[in-house]
Structures are given as C-alpha cells and as structure tokens.
Amino acid sequence: MRYRSTGGKAPLTSLRGAVLRGLAPDGGLYMPAEIARHSPEELEDFRGLPFTEVCFRVVRPFAGVELPEDVLWQIVSESINFPVKLVSLSPALHVLELFHGPTLAFKDFGARFMARLLGYFVRGETKQLTVLVATSGDTGSAVAHGFLGVPGIRVVILYPSKRISEAQEKQFTTLGENITALEVAGSFDDCQRLVKQAFADEELNKRAFLTSANSINIGRLLPQMFYHVAAYRQLPVASVPLIVSVPSGNFGNLTAGIFAKRIGLPVARFIASTNANDVVPQYLLSGEFRARPGIATISNAMDVGNPNNFPRLLDLCRNRLEYVQKEIWGHGANDEETLAAMKMVHERYNYIADPHTAVGILGWEAYKREHPEPLQGLVLATAHPAKFADIVQRAIGSAPPLPERLAACLKRAKLSRPFSSSYTDFKQFLLSH
Ligand SMILES: *Cc1c(COP(=O)(O)O)cnc(C)c1O
Numbered sequence: 001m002r003y004r005s006t007g008g009k010a011p012l013t014s015l016r017g018a019v020l021r022g023l024a025p026d027g028g029l030y031m032p033a034e035i036a037r038h039s040p041e042e043l044e045d046f047r048g049l050p051f052t053e054v055c056f057r058v059v060r061p062f063a064g065v066e067l068p069e070d071v072l073w074q075i076v077s078e079s080i081n082f083p084v085k086l087v088s089l090s091p092a093l094h095v096l097e098l099f100h101g102p103t104l105a106f107k108d109f110g111a112r113f114m115a116r117l118l119g120y121f122v123r124g125e126t127k128q129l130t131v132l133v134a135t136s137g138d139t140g141s142a143v144a145h146g147f148l149g150v151p152g153i154r155v156v157i158l159y160p161s162k163r164i165s166e167a168q169e170k171q172f173t174t175l176g177e178n179i180t181a182l183e184v185a186g187s188f189d190d191c192q193r194l195v196k197q198a199f200a201d202e203e204l205n206k207r208a209f210l211t212s213a214n215s216i217n218i219g220r221l222l223p224q225m226f227y228h229v230a231a232y233r234q235l236p237v238a239s240v241p242l243i244v245s246v247p248s249g250n251f252g253n254l255t256a257g258i259f260a261k262r263i264g265l266p267v268a269r270f271i272a273s274t275n276a277n278d279v280v281p282q283y284l285l286s287g288e289f290r291a292r293p294g295i296a297t298i299s300n301a302m303d304v305g306n307p308n309n310f311p312r313l314l315d316l317c318r319n320r321l322e323y324v325q326k327e328i329w330g331h332g333a334n335d336e337e338t339l340a341a342m343k344m345v346h347e348r349y350n351y352i353a354d355p356h357t358a359v360g361i362l363g364w365e366a367y368k369r370e371h372p373e374p375l376q377g378l379v380l381a382t383a384h385p386a387k388f389a390d391i392v393q394r395a396i397g398s399a400p401p402l403p404e405r406l407a408a409c410l411k412r413a414k415l416s417r418p419f420s421s422s423y424t425d426f427k428q429f430l431l432s433h
Contacts, residue, residue: 001064002033003218006311015066016121019114019219020129022212023199029312030218036061038264047233051084052077054233055226058263062222071120079112079146079223084230087381089349092240092374093364095357096231097381103171104384104406105301106253107142109227110220115146115153117219118211122152127209130430131155132198134191134214136249136294137164137301138383141171143213144179154178155213156430158191161418163296163303167387167406174412182429186421189294189305194426201427208430215252216308224256225263231378232265240374241268243367247360247382248272249302251280251309258316258327268375270328273363275299278332280307285330287321298335298391299355301383331363338362342395352400354388357381 003018004010007028013021018030038057046054055076063072085097101108122129131153133143140157147155157172161183173181184191195212198204215221228244235242244267246254254270261267272280275297283289291306317323333341341358345351353361360379368375385392385400393399419425 001062001066003030004033005029006031006315015063015218019117019121019217020211022214022217023196027200029216029309029315031312031315032062032218035259035262037262040264043232043264046229051230051233052080054229055080055223058225058229059222067120075113075116075120079116080109080226082108084227084234086231086234087351089345089351093377093379094231094235095351095353095379095381096227098227099381099384101142102145102405103138103141104387104403105138105142106224106227106380106382107138108146109223110215110252111139111142111146111213113223114213114217114219115143115150118153119150125152125209129153129209129211131211131213132158132195133212134158134188134195135164135172136160136188136191136303137168138387139214140181141168144172144175144181147213148175148179149177155180157181158184158194158419159416160188160191161185163188164300165388165390167389167410168301169416170409170412170414171406173414173416174409176415180433181416182419182426183416184419184421187294188303190421192306192308194421194423197423198426198430204427204430210430214308215250221252221256221259221309221312224253225260227380228257228260228265228267235376235378238376240376242266242376242378243269243271243364245271245273245360245364245367245377245379247299247302247356247363247380248274248280249277249304249307251307251313253380253382254328255309255312255316258313262316269326271360271363271367272328272330273360274330274332275302275338275359276332276334277303277305278330279305280310280313280328281330281332283330284325284328298338298388299359301356302359329367331366333359333362339391339395341365342392346396352385352392352396353381354383354385355391355395356383357385358395
C-alpha cells in the first residue's frame, strides 16, 4: 500500500515512510492511496471470527506486502490484548467501552499498535528514534505504556501544566526508563505547536531522528478501525440506521470511523460530539473552519481548539462541505450539561459515564431530538470513569471504584521536568539529551 499526503505535494511513500515521518514533507497528513471495500459477505463473516483474526483482516490491506503476515499477526495480537465491551443501555442506545486496556482509555488501541509497528520498522537503525508527543491527557499515558522498554526508541511527552487530572498525569510521569515527560507552562495548543515546530525544523531533523505519536500518525489511526468493527460484530442486527456518536478532540477517533465506513461498515452518520471546543460543529453549521485557542473543560482530553485530523476528515469527504455534512452532524456541550448528563445516565440507566462519554451521549440525545425517525445509537465510551473520579463525584455524588492498575500508579512519584513553552528551549533540550 502506498501513502499520499492530504497536501498533495509530497511523494507517495510506504507505510514505513508514513509511520516514521508522521507529518508529510508538504505539511499534510498521510492517507492510504486507496481504501479497499470488504463485501457484505466478508463483513458478515467477521461476526463469527475471533477478534484478533478480524483486526488482522481489517489492517492487512493497509500494510500490503510491506509486513510479513506473521509479523503483522504478532503486532495485532500483542497490541489488542484486551476486550471491547458493548453495553446496551436501552434497545436503541448502546455504549462501546474502549477503556479496558492498560491505561483505561481508548488511546491504548492506537498507541500499542503504533509502538510495535515502529519497533519493527526501526530494527537495525543505528540512530536512536525520538517519539515526540503532545498530550491533553490520555495520549501521554497510552503512548508511554505502549513504548515502555521498546529498544532503540525514546519518548518525549509534552503536557500542559495543571490542565490534566492527577490520575492522567501519574500514568505517564512515573515510568522513567525511555520515557521523559515535560510539564509545559502553557496550554495543550502550546505543546502541539512545539511538536509541530520541531518537525518543521530542518536543521533539527538532520541531527535528530524524530517521529510523532500524535493522532496525526497513520500508525495510530489504522488500529482505531478495529473497535468500530467490533461494534458492528456485537450490535444486534437492526433494520434501522446506525448513528455513531464520537466524543471528539483531535478527531482521530472519528476519522478512523469514516475509514471503517469506507471499508464497508454500515454506519448512517457520525456525530462529532465536542465540549465547548466546538470548532467542528460550528464548521458544520457555517461552513467556516475557525481554529481558536483551546478552552479548559471537564472533558479535558478533548480541549482542542485546532483539531489536527481535520484535513483528513475533509479529504475523506472530497473537500466538500456538503459531503462532510452528509457524513457528520455536530454538537457541542458545555460543562454544566455534561455534569447533568452524567447524573441522568446514572439515574436512568444505573451506568457511570466519564465526562467524555457523557459528551458523546449528549450528542446522541441532541441528534435524536432533531431526527425523530427510528434510529440506533452507538456512543463510544472513551475513558474509564475512575480516571475522572473527582468529576464523577461532583456529578453523581459518589466516586467510581478505583481499578487496581490506577491505584498502584497513583502511589508512585512524579518524575516530570517543568518546562517553558519556548521553542528555543525545546530544541536545545532535544539536541542535548
Ligand atoms: C483523546 C480522547 C478523546 C478525543 O479523541 P480524538 O481522537 O482526539 O478526537 C476523547 N476522549 C478521551 C477520553 C480521550 O482521551
């Protein structure tokens, strides 16, 4: 499989080239040059096959001949070693729990897969590879755990000081080994800017071997198709259209959903469910994409004012507003509504939703109000509620039980380095360590 840039001005490259570079040389994002559709019969077969086999069949065309089948099989089976659970709150509303991996959030899918893919691609390299990642919460821990101890690779994580929860922070700042965390005095957008600037810096890239693990990396996006397929396998067969509500920040998750639709999954429409950072819902209404600084909210993993996967969404919809609108409907919720939704879900369904999942539920409810026809809703549950225990406590009056894994990590000491938001300092750091 060849990969092209959304910018249209970069040469085609291999999967290895796309994964190692992250961002294409023309500043665009890598996309598979073609997407092969599975027939309805093949999709039907997916229901009866083991999940690892299904993931393998889904991703194989995107790897092509570049990865021997046994290597790809090993990457898939080692990275997706935890379940995807479908919980039906009502006959027409289902929640897909994507948080049963090691860091209790859906980013484990992308990060674990990409770490193993990169590990394979850099074997035999002499220079150490540095993975740069800016995180607004959950990417950092998923990437850190994904890469922990992978030989030949070090990870540098940038995160906005005091804008993420203690549980999120502790999950990636306590590991040591090949993982370094920089606590940046600034916002997530500052962190993202530093990473982007580093990749655009030719001099730096001559001296250091850099790649990205943000959701711009195609290696993270491909495995995110897996759980959209998992939902299809587990959902009761229904004759009414399926609407998938995706709590969104950088829009990697939703982009992967559209990939899954392009390979054949029957999804009628996606809902871009955001918090107050509603740049995409606003775009869907007005046709104008206006990036702006991120606003801090209680669903902080989605506090993104300039979603970095947006060019891919446009590209998948042939860069035409009317196609984007056909594919995606948008909804932005504020914090007050999010807390109220968490309370409602707990009371009505006896289910504890984390604030991001609650934003997804609000998107679905809003969609239903405007579309009274019979529909089936699927909300992606992106994080375990225990990761946001204080907010859950505020919403429903009690804290969710703390999973063993999280309790152990909260006890460890934070090892991060306080850091400025200046690019000069960042470059200096990368060259001197
Ligand atoms: C990252 C994240 C999101 C947003 O996903 P995108 O792919 O960036 O849109 C939503 N919820 C949680 C818990 C996250 O960690």
